[in-house]
Amino acid sequence: MDEKTPHCAEGHVHEPIVETVNASMPDEEILCDLAELYKMFGDSTRIKILYVLFEAELCVCDIAELLNMTQSAISHQLRVLKQAKLVKFRRDGKTVFYSLADDHVRTIINMGLEHLCE
Amino acid sequence: MDEKTPHCAEGHVHEPIVETVNASMPDEEILCDLAELYKMFGDSTRIKILYVLFEAELCVCDIAELLNMTQSAISHQLRVLKQAKLVKFRRDGKTVFYSLADDHVRTIINMGLEHLCE
DNA sequence: TAAACATATGAGCAATTGCTCATATGAAAG
């Protein structure tokens, strides 16, 4: 048997359940993608950026001002959010306006807030 | 003005919007709690543990076997999930059975999966 | 063209994280 997985005694009571669960598991890759997605929401700076974009598109320096953080810090995080396709942007002269990429972001954050307020 | 926040030129076009957004921001603490919550879902091991508990309560070694990881690694993560109140447990002799603490966990994970599959 | 401004990005660093390994705890069986 696999050396890496210690296990309860042979003929273990819960084995059938393990089989069932194992069969219904999504692909490893999907679950990793899911973790990557939630990782985006797992940092307070990024949560704040996303929340701030709920109401309006904003430029980098506006966000920095709202969160009282440096332009650089915000820009780095926007890059990450952009890669995760959670925000999109639009250039207008020197200014770059960011906004939520889709409505799921709003839904996911609101769902989390609901969970907290119970 | 605040030294830490660089800002666009004085009399900036988007200032009114900034005011509005600022007024509607939830407390710092709530957004931090929200980030803490999502941090739990932001690791593939924890996501897998939670997913595996969708169908049935399982003991630590069953989970370890399912995920092909060590008992120790799983136990450490279960501790974290327990602290976040995402799982609960029940002792039966030597065995400890873990299960999802509430239905929100299922909902949140499913919502993320939906977002990925579009 | 040069200067000014908004944003992006690379290097570096301190803090956090997720594991391993060894060991402790707690419960049942001998």
Add this chain to the structure above:
DNA sequence: CTTTCATATGAGCAATTGCTCATATGTTTA
């Protein structure tokens, strides 16, 4: 009580992360 088995936990380490600081890029204006 002692052993065995299931689980919990502390120390330590490598990898990741989120920031700062300096600087690069891109756009407008003089």
